[in-house]
Amino acid sequence: MEHLYEMLKQVDGYIYPNEIELHWGILIVLYPYITGLVAGAFILASLERVFKIKVLRPTYHLALLTALAFLLVAILPLVTHLGHPFRAYEIMTTPHLQSAMAIFGFVYLWYLMVVLLLEIWFDYRRDLVLWAEQSTGIKRRLYKILTLGVTDLSPKTIAWDEKLGFIVTVVGIPSAFLLHGYVGFIFGSIKANPWWSSVLMPVIFLLSAMVSGIAMVMFLYMVVSRIRKVKIDMPCLDEIGKFLFMVLILDFTLESLDQVHRIYEAEESFEILHMLVNGKLNITLFIMQGLVGTIIPLAILGFFRIHLPKEKIRKPLYMLSGLMVLVGVFFMRWNVVIGGQLFSKSFLGFTNFKLGMIGAEGYLMAIFWLVLPFCILSFFLWLVPPWKKHAEAELTE
Amino acid sequence: MPPQLKTLLPVLAVFICIFLVARHFLIPDSFGKYGHYRANSMDEIAALPAHHIGKAACMDCHDTEAAKLNSDLHSGLTCEVCHGPGWQHMDDPEKNKLSKPGTREFCGKCHDMNPARRTSVIHQIDIKTHNIDRANCIDCHNPHAVWEMKD
Structure with missing residues (x-):
């Protein structure tokens, strides 16, 4: 009881009792962010595979492994948030068929097992067999297990790898759209919340996912090249920059359309949303998401479309715009998840959100879940390095 | 295949x-x-223990206060709204005392001026200026009988 009176200090105006405390904190911000990186990275990979944009070849495997590393972590912030890891499986064993979240478990599993793991397996099977022959000790055993016993290296079987992998990728594109569109749907379908309830939400989430995934692969490609001390393939980087620019324009347009639509309609919720945007979300929306995450990267990448400066200038600018986009998309998720809970559904008041450091909902925990995919990716890059794959020419022979 | x-x-x-x-x-x-x-x-x-015991349970012992409370404007409130959950107090009233809040901040949670609250429903004053000679609300007002004024 005393606790409640203490908490009322953070309230402005009138608010319903169950709105004082935010139920969804930074971990729920991370969940769509990480899932978005997966979908975005996969779509970048499929540009090479399905849409035959061969110049992107150097980032193909990196994009797939990035997607897998982030997908493995994507649900862990949710499990942490719910705080009952031993009950987490119940979403799969007794799913409620009318619950959007329950079905997400299956969408996630489909994407992990049927799309990503299979595509990577088909793509690496031949190399796994060869690596198993060349290496010793535990690594050799690991490679052998990963081949699942399919060690046939006849041209016919290898052609099947290519063919089946292609089919999986084609199936994977709508799956990636489904995976992230679904995350947007979970928010967009909450009709009681005017900040979330919008049919554009799944599309906006999807496009911002593509933006963040492409930016992440671009960033990782540059970092990995620097660590390996190899030259960055500039045509590839320029092409990624071009796609990032295109998707960023689409994303910006749709998000603006959503807001313009909201402003023009000016429904009964408009006043409180107006106060929200100009007050509590001021910095995260206009500065972080708008200026840092969208306008500046758009200006840099757009300038490169008009005039391509020297490599020395382009590289740091690509790096910078990639990072800025990543920050911007993070704050886009923040503005959606946190912003949607800051105002009362009575439209008469606000509550406050203070991000703690320690504890399950603190930012140290969030940093942990954000760093973990990079550790997993490093392990993947050590175990199945794309640059040690056997030459393409051998593969098609 | x-x-x-x-x-x-x-x-x-x-x-x-x-x-x-x-x-x-x-x-x-x-x-x-x-x-x-x-x-x-x-x-x-x-089977879980109840934390809030309800007005009826309080009335078993505190019938004088309850009768006063029920006779006027605060009759819609249960005892535990101000005094907190009473389950431990009911088990051992000597050992577990409940809080008796009456500060300006506490009463102000409901009675401080708030434009979003309807004055016709809740009586409101400015806790910063209202009768500042006295420190706490309960120095003058009896929360169990709000019409009553102390000396």
Whole structure:
């Protein structure tokens, strides 16, 4: 009881009792962010595979492994948030068929097992067999297990790898759209919340996912090249920059359309949303998401479309715009998840959100879940390095 | 059939079988008896100790205060709204005393001026300027009988 009176200090105006405390904190911000990186990275990979944009070849495997590393972590912030890891499986064993979240478990599993793991397996099977022959000790055993016993290296079987992998990728594109569109749907379908309830939400989430995934692969490609001390393939980087620019324009347009639509309609919720945007979300929306995450990267990448400066200038600018986009998309998720809970559904008041450091909902925990995919990716890059794959020419022979 | 599928399809079949078997054992017995939840949880939740005991339980001992409270504007409030959960106090009234708040901040939670609150429903004053000679609201007002003024 005393606790409640203490908490009322953070309230402005009138608010319903169950709105004082935010139920969804930074971990729920991370969940769509990480899932978005997966979908975005996969779509970048499929540009090479399905849409035959061969110049992107150097980032193909990196994009797939990035997607897998982030997908493995994507649900862990949710499990942490719910705080009952031993009950987490119940979403799969007794799913409620009318619950959007329950079905997400299956969408996630489909994407992990049927799309990503299979595509990577088909793509690496031949190399796994060869690596198993060349290496010793535990690594050799690991490679052998990963081949699942399919060690046939006849041209016919290898052609099947290519063919089946292609089919999986084609199936994977709508799956990636489904995976992230679904995350947007979970928010967009909450009709009681005017900040979330919008049919554009799944599309906006999807496009911002593509933006963040492409930016992440671009960033990782540059970092990995620097660590390996190899030259960055500039045509590839320029092409990624071009796609990032295109998707960023689409994303910006749709998000603006959503807001313009909201402003023009000016429904009964408009006043409180107006106060929200100009007050509590001021910095995260206009500065972080708008200026840092969208306008500046758009200006840099757009300038490169008009005039391509020297490599020395382009590289740091690509790096910078990639990072800025990543920050911007993070704050886009923040503005959606946190912003949607800051105002009362009575439209008469606000509550406050203070991000703690320690504890399950603190930012140290969030940093942990954000760093973990990079550790997993490093392990993947050590175990199945794309640059040690056997030459393409051998593969098609 | 390509050799990859000769391995993958059985692996998939095994995976689905393991899932179905696991599902069979993991679903609690009483799940789905009444609805999409574990029916036994109803009894378990009912057996939990009550934290808020309700006005009737307070009235067993504190009938004078309760009678006063029920006779006027605060009659809609239960005792525990101000005094907090009473379950421990009911078990051992000597050991577990309840709080008796009456500060300007506490009463101000409801009675401080707030434009979003209707004055016709809740009497409101400015806690910063209202009768500042006295420190606390209960120095003048009796919360159990709001019409009563102390000296």
